Amino acid sequence: MSTTTTEIGNAEIYSPLKVLQHPEFRILSPGEKPPSTANIAAFYNPAHEIHLVEKPKPKPGPGQVLLHVRATGICGSDVHFWQHGRIGDSMVVTDECGSGHESAGEVVEVGEGVTQWKAGDRVAIEAGVPCSQPSCDACRTGRYNACPDVVFFSTPPFHGTLTRWHLHPAQWLHRLPDNVSFEEGSLCEPLAVALAGIERSGLRLGDPVLVCGAGPIGLISLLSARAAGAEPIVITDLFQSRLDFAKKLVPGVRTVLIKRGTTPKEQAQEIKEAAGGALKLCLECTGVESSVHTAVYSTQFGGKVFIIGVGKNEQVFPFMHLSANEIDVSFQYRYANQYPKAIRLVAGGLIDIKPLVTHRFPLEDAVSAFHVAADPAQGAIKVQIQD
Numbered sequence: 001m002s003t004t005t006t007e008i009g010n011a012e013i014y015s016p017l018k019v020l021q022h023p024e025f026r027i028l029s030p031g032e033k034p035p036s037t038a039n040i041a042a043f044y045n046p047a048h049e050i051h052l053v054e055k056p057k058p059k060p061g062p063g064q065v066l067l068h069v070r071a072t073g074i075c076g077s078d079v080h081f082w083q084h085g086r087i088g089d090s091m092v093v094t095d096e097c098g099s100g101h102e103s104a105g106e107v108v109e110v111g112e113g114v115t116q117w118k119a120g121d122r123v124a125i126e127a128g129v130p131c132s133q134p135s136c137d138a139c140r141t142g143r144y145n146a147c148p149d150v151v152f153f154s155t156p157p158f159h160g161t162l163t164r165w166h167l168h169p170a171q172w173l174h175r176l177p178d179n180v181s182f183e184e185g186s187l188c189e190p191l192a193v194a195l196a197g198i199e200r201s202g203l204r205l206g207d208p209v210l211v212c213g214a215g216p217i218g219l220i221s222l223l224s225a226r227a228a229g230a231e232p233i234v235i236t237d238l239f240q241s242r243l244d245f246a247k248k249l250v251p252g253v254r255t256v257l258i259k260r261g262t263t264p265k266e267q268a269q270e271i272k273e274a275a276g277g278a279l280k281l282c283l284e285c286t287g288v289e290s291s292v293h294t295a296v297y298s299t300q301f302g303g304k305v306f307i308i309g310v311g312k313n314e315q316v317f318p319f320m321h322l323s324a325n326e327i328d329v330s331f332q333y334r335y336a337n338q339y340p341k342a343i344r345l346v347a348g349g350l351i352d353i354k355p356l357v358t359h360r361f362p363l364e365d366a367v368s369a370f371h372v373a374a375d376p377a378q379g380a381i382k383v384q385i386q387d
């Protein structure tokens with residue numbers, strides 16, 4: 001199969017079906033070793049398969065940049081789309097779809113009119129590209145995570161950035177300083193999620209904070225809350241190994257193991273004892289109903305439960321406890337305007353996200369990387385694919 005540059009241009013981003021229908025698109029046989037220049041990518045499909053595909057190497061059109069993707073982290077949502085085929089009612093896997101949205105890479109070629117980038121520049125790739133039209137309220141007012149026409153890579157139908165050659169609009173790339181690696185650049189995506197939550201939660205210096213869940217989002221929220229001056233911080237999880245990881249990451253954090261069979265009120269009691277009182281802010285990073293309840297019962301009068309985790313379509317809330325304690329409940333949907341801040345915090349040494357990467361795989365082994373990311377027994381926090 002040839003890997004010549006084609007005229008696919010914009011269609012690569014905006015018409016994912018054209019990629020699937022392109023004569024150079026094909027699913028690789030297991031164990032097949034494609035040439036090192038081939039545009040291979042990891043795709044999932046409605047049959048819950050994950051496999052390598054080869055797709056055409058795109059050519060940058062006006063305003064676009066062709067990137068060599070150098071590092072991509074696997075997000076829980078990539079695994080979820082592969083294994084469950086949907087997230088909620090609106091994001092449904094109906095065809096072959098490319099995975100990956102936590103990526104950083106190197107500029108290879110720029111399209112017409114692109115003056116800010118040149119070959120060799122190192123960038124973090126913002127995973128969601130909103131429409132940017134003046135007629136779009138969300139885009140015009142800067143809350144572009146609400147753009148109804150956003151192209152969010154790796155959310156069906158849009159193919160992901162877990163590929164060798166990726167086309168991206170020039171304005172939605174962020175320069176990496178020399179002291180920020182591709183690996184750290186790719187981690188700026190989940191960091192952007194946590195920072196958006198921290199910003200909207202109103203966290204202040206010295207606030208006592210609970211983080212529910214010590215997965216990648218909980219751990220990055222923990223690092224961010226620590227950098228923002230939260231004290232004390234308590235973190236929960238169902239697994240002692242994840243709490244041990246949290247303790248290594250932020251030695252001052254207090255940990256509470258959530259034991260199956262205990263009620264949210266009992267768990268909250270243990271959390272309040274660990275913190276020395278009720279918490280002003282709970283950053284909920286699991287989306288699990290019982291954990292949301294635990295967060296609610298751990299929160300002080302006038303405090304806030306800030307929910308970053310996503311979960312079941314419908315959940316019951318302890319309504320009267322929230323009411324009688326003036327507890328605010330807020331949610332985060334992806335992020336807007338967070339990448340520059342994320343890169344500054346990493347470059348400036350305020351947030352060290354490197355320890356989150358526990359496993360690294362070459363692009364050719366992306367399928368194995370997915371199996372490790374999906375198997376809790378492997379103990380992975382963040383699995384990275386590097387090229």
Ligand SMILES: NC(=O)c1ccc[n+]([C@@H]2O[C@H](COP(=O)([O-])OP(=O)(O)OC[C@H]3O[C@@H](n4cnc5c(N)ncnc54)[C@H](O)[C@@H]3O)[C@@H](O)[C@H]2O)c1
Binds near residue numbers: 218290307
């Ligand atoms: N709001 C957004 O825009 C956004 C963006 C990215 C991820 N997310 C969501 O954030 C959540 C966390 O992401 P992640 O990648 O860290 O997921 P993850 O599944 O790797 O981690 C979740 C952690 O929560 C723990 N957990 C589960 N039930 C618990 C309970 N009852 N009490 C305490 N801990 C419990 C698990 O053991 C696990 O360690 C997911 O729901 C994910 O979909 C939301």
Ligand SMILES: OC[C@H](O)C(O)[C@@H](O)CO
Binds near residue numbers: 075077152
């Ligand atoms: O990091 C961003 C998240 O993973 C996405 O919102 C995804 O869950 C759905 O598109």
Ligand SMILES: [Zn+2]
Binds near residue numbers: 075076077101
């Ligand atoms: Zn994600």
Ligand SMILES: [Zn+2]
Binds near residue numbers: 130131133137138148
């Ligand atoms: Zn828009």
